[in-house]
Amino acid sequence: PLPRFTALFRYIKIHLIMPGLLELCEEQFGSKNLYTVLGVKKEATSNELRKGYHKVSLAVHPDRVDKKKKEEATKQFQTLGRVYQILSDSDLKAVYDETGEVAEENSPAANKDWDKYWRGLFTKLTVQDIVNFEKEYVGSAEELSDLEAAYTGGKGSMDHILNNVLVCTIDDEKRFRAIIDAWIEEGKVDTYDAYLNETDKKKKQRKRKASKEAKEAEEAKKELGLGDANSDLAALILARGQSRQAQADSFFDTLAEKYSKPVAKRGKKPRK
Template sequence: MTGLLDSCEEFFGTRDLYKVLNVDKKASENELKKGYHRVSLKVHPDRVNPNEKQDATQKFQTLGKVYAILSDVDRRAVYDESGEVDDENIAPDDRDWDQYWRLLFKKITIEDIKNFESEYKDSAEEQSDLKQAYVDGEGDMEYIIQNVLCATVDDEPRFTKIIQKWVKNKEVPDFDRFSKESKKKKDARKRKAEKEAEEAEEMKKELGLGDTEDSLKALILKRSRERAGEMDSFLSDLAKKYGGSGGKKGTKKSGKK
């Protein structure tokens, strides 16, 4: 059986539990929870291609175990002192980590997501995620928009300027999919996004939904189930593509952003 620290190194590239959550070693309880939430939005199994589900589930389980240790005063103290964890006393893999996650964050509202989006956009974290998506997708702008949190086609001009600067400074490769993308493909992407927005508005009318928070949740949940079947987490959809349009499903690579 693989130990937790080994799993951390495999999935997150570090054996440091604090680095897994991207928090300081002196992080408060609230900071730990925020760190866990922020990372979980990126690695939640709902966000990956079905073919990558197994690795994504293991990564999500590892993240949950890390938070479970650091959020426990006694186990955190042992880890801080020894740098080791007691694998025998960690919750088993078959624990429902998704339910654990939902219980922790069940009070998150659309307003919380708006605030997250506001803080995330133009941040160093977004730029890091954008660079990773650009490299992973080899310059494919549709892939980039799908795999950067909160991104829509409206962000494309902003992303393009940032990436062009990186290419000029040789921080990233100059992929043909980016620099030589045809106007036809760009226009098709824009039309697709506009069509999805129109479909969402029509669905709202058909369902008799207004603009209240609950009706928006219901709309996003209905669309996500129609598009992915097994998806029942409106929150991870919101995190992927905030807004009434419902957006496209991400095809994020496990272990990346």
């Protein structure tokens, strides 16, 4: 096998340097840095690169913008695909990392069907996928890690916890409190006033909100025909309502990462 440097040199010789891609990145995304375009660090793993590509591509996908922005979104989507193709190829990535230049094989990338490429990377997710994910996730080490992050990130706010732990509902509150209480007892997490002294008024507001959401979701479910495992995840996100959009986006990213081949994830003194 060729030594690394020789392999890179050979790769540069048999590929054409693509003028314009970096300029397109700056014009469309405000930066010539390919990693910045994907919203990741240079040290990003292949899974992190993939997730970054997925998140940005969702934001600029032509199917997700209004007609006035469709042409611009299409160009951004095509550029994004070329960026990811370079960073997901170990040789092309190495060339870019070492020279700051980008190389694309005889430049067929400009005419590639990026929509088809994207859909191939991120397969359609169904309600059944969500059911399967929930079975694996609830009670797992990953859920506990997310719960701890939500608890500390929201400084004990139960509203924050229920909005940031995946696939949870108000019915999980009692279970979450039992876990958090045990952590506090062990000294694993700090104590927060918002957690220890939550008012009855706030609890009632949360229950009313959950009841309203459940009703809206049920109505949306009927409207969208969400009765079987063949329904699109996008429809499910709509059924969750605007107030849960942030959680839905996070949920979509996690599912896409899990079912489209990536993976992974993860005592203090009490204080008030």
